Amino acid sequence: MRETIGEDHPTCRLRDVLDRVGDKWSVLVMDLLGDGPKRYSELQRAIAGISQRMLTLTLRSLERDGLVERTVTPTSPPRVDYALTPVGRTLSSQIAGLIAWARQHRDYVAASRARYDAS
Amino acid sequence: MRETIGEDHPTCRLRDVLDRVGDKWSVLVMDLLGDGPKRYSELQRAIAGISQRMLTLTLRSLERDGLVERTVTPTSPPRVDYALTPVGRTLSSQIAGLIAWARQHRDYVAASRARYDAS
DNA sequence: CAGAATCCGGCCAGATACTG
């Protein structure tokens, strides 16, 4: 018997977790961090179009979920590194699979859309 | 050399595909259809809290992307079935991995959040 | 450099009503 997707759970609803996973910026950040720790500014440069606000919010929520660890080096100017936690790494590899899928099928999807829109 | 995540592509930007993948309702629908074809009303019942509008929009865009096939049986009342396409099945299995991850780590995430919010 | 705070406009999701 499959679990109902919208079902509640004592401590944490399944969908709450999926929402995080499904968040646009989170997916991109997790993928990048899969390559190794990155500084705040590195992430900002690597992710085209993300605003400071959204990068900060995204990193905070990932940290809150125990997927990303934040390390501050109090030099001047300050340096902040972000790295995946062990659990974060397991999610990142799932996401890597998704991104690989997107890369493999982007042309198929584009063609499908073109055909659909034409009719 | 890794591809820049925000980079453009001649026919279809990678992020466009990821946005679809990352869409809350799409993920749930793709997962359900992984079990086999379903009628419109079955999907609506299985996904707690989705509105008619969002279910229809989600199914339309999945169909447009070539991930879901829509079959109308013009009886009275009409019957409409939705099934994954071959490519849709490959995505659905990726998503199944994601959902399995969420299930395995929901407690960890919940605990992390609780600890973060307490401090 | 790595944010925090504030303001604001657009869009999207939900609710509602109607239909072949």
Next chain:
DNA sequence: CAGTATCTGGCCGGATTCTG
């Protein structure tokens, strides 16, 4: 049953400004 059409309010995300 399986939609379509329309309206509306909330909230999300971008832009801007300021700081240790």
